[in-house]
Structures are given as structure tokens and as C-alpha cells.
Amino acid sequence: NAGVTQTPKFQVLKTGQSMTLQCAQDMNHEYMSWYRQDPGMGLRLIHYSVGAGITDQGEVPNGYNVSRSTTEDFPLRLLSAAPSQTSVYFCASRQQGKLFFGSGTQLSVL
Amino acid sequence: AQKITQTQPGMFVQEKEAVTLDCTYDTSDPSYGLFWYKQPSSGEMIFLIYQGSYDQQNATEGRYSLNFQKARKSANLVISASQLGDSAMYFCAMREIYSSASKIIFGSGTRLSIRP
Numbered sequence: 001n002a003g004v005t006q007t008p009k010f011q012v013l014k015t016g017q018s019m020t021l022q023c024a025q026d027m028n029h030e031y032m033s034w035y036r037q038d039p040g041m042g043l044r045l046i047h048y049s050v051g052a053g054i055t056d057q058g059e060v061p062n063g064y065n066v067s068r069s070t071t072e073d074f075p076l077r078l079l080s081a082a083p084s085q086t087s088v089y090f091c092a093s094r095q096q097g098k099l100f101f102g103s104g105t106q107l108s109v110l
Numbered sequence: 111a112q113k114i115t116q117t118q119p120g121m122f123v124q125e126k127e128a129v130t131l132d133c134t135y136d137t138s139d140p141s142y143g144l145f146w147y148k149q150p151s152s153g154e155m156i157f158l159i160y161q162g163s164y165d166q167q168n169a170t171e172g173r174y175s176l177n178f179q180k181a182r183k184s185a186n187l188v189i190s191a192s193q194l195g196d197s198a199m200y201f202c203a204m205r206e207i208y209s210s211a212s213k214i215i216f217g218s219g220t221r222l223s224i225r226p
Contacts (some may be wrong), residue, residue: 006125012205031212033213033214035216040119040219041143041219042116042201042217042219043201043216043217044216045214045215048213050212056213058213058215059215064200071120071138079148088153090155092155094214097143097145097160097214098145098157098160099145099155099157099203099214101145101154101155103153104154104155
């Protein structure tokens with residue numbers, strides 16, 4: 001029972017590089033979301049999706065893109081990484097209100 | 111607008127004592143849900159307890175209970191008989207059922223440290 005799987009677990013980027021954080025869930029949840037966690041600021045919602053083909057912005061969407069072509073996958077793209085995007089990123093799916101989290105990706109942008 | 115506030119950045123509690131973690135919220139949605147999550151030093155997010163806005167009784171899950179005061183817009187987490195393993199970050203979160211496409215937002219968290 002895999003649940004929510006995030007890859008990679010750790011990543012170091014240089015300013016201006018692009019990358020995609022992967023998120024997959026095998027629970028057939030319609031709702032998926034991405035959060036970033038910074039010290040003293042809790043988890044802030046970046047983007048979310050209520051189903052395949054539907055995405056929307058959260059609290060801090062700038063600098064990030066998402067797409068949802070399948071129910072299972074919800075990748076997060078950084079087009080041009082900036083040091084301000086150094087953070088821990090969590091993907092989560094939801095069923096009946098309860099969030100199921102991935103194990104997180106620690107991203108450093110130098 | 112949807113908002114969650116946790117005013118205690120950190121707390122120290124003696125083992126076996128009860129502890130209350132504060133959470134206040136703001137919403138114009140008549141129907142909403144409130145959650146508490148625990149994040150130990152390992153980094154995983156662990157669901158603790160849920161309270162619906164129309165639930166008549168306060169939610170309880172083992173040693174965890176949610177002190178829900180709707181008129182005051184507060185949803186404090188109470189941990190009875192604290193244990194060393196309760197040392198962690200605790201996050202309050204809210205979901206608006208009708209507005210905001212049911213997205214869930216979090217407070218800034220409280221770091222709880224249990225002293226032996």
C-alpha cells in the first residue's frame with residue numbers, strides 16, 4: 001500500500017535551473033495538493049487540484065506550475081529556481097477531508 | 111477569508127501533565143472542518159483529530175481531544191497525560207466545505223517539548 005509517493009527526497013539546484021517534483025498516489029483520490037514548509041510559517045498551499053484536468057492556485061503559487069493529466073499524478077514544476085524556493089515540499093491527497101501526505105522533498109536552491 | 115492562527119510558537123510541558131495547544135480560525139463559510147496534525151522530527155505528517163463545524167460534541171481520539179468553541183472560533187487541541195513521544199510540531203488546519211474549493215490551509219504551528 002504505497003499511499004502518496006514523492007520523488008526525489010532531496011534535491012540541490014542552482015539559481016535559474018528548472019526541475020519537476022513528482023507526486024503519485026494510488027488511492028484514487030480526486031483531490032491533490034502541494035504545500036511548502038518553511039520555518040515559522042507552517043505549511044503554505046502552493047497549488048491544488050480537485051480532479052484530472054483541473055488545477056487552481058493556493059496561497060503562494062508564484063514561481064510554480066502544475067498539471068493534472070491523470071488522477072494518480074500531480075507534478076510540481078519550478079521553471080526557474082530561486083533561492084527563495086529553498087524549502088521542504090509536501091504533496092498530499094485527500095479523501096473525506098483528511099489529507100494523506102507524502103514523505104516530503106527537501107529542496108535547496110543555491 | 112480563510113485563516114488559521116496559532117499564537118504559541120513553542121511550549122514546554124512536564125511529562126504526564128495535560129497540555130492545550132491554541133488555534134483560532136476565521137471563515138465566512140457556514141460549513142467547515144478543523145484538523146490537527148503532528149509532525150515529529152522525522153518530518154512525516156500524522157493526522158490526529160478532526161472536528162466538523164456542525165458536530166454537536168467535541169472530537170476525541172485516545173489522549174487527544176479538540177476543545178471546539180464555535181462562537182469564539184477556536185479549536186484547541188488538548189493532550190492528556192503527555193508523553194515524551196508527544197514532543198513534535200503541531201499544526202492546526204481548516205477546510206471550508208462550500209467556498210475555496212475545499213482547499214485546506216494550515217497555521218504556523220506550535221513546537222511542543224515534553225520534559226522528563
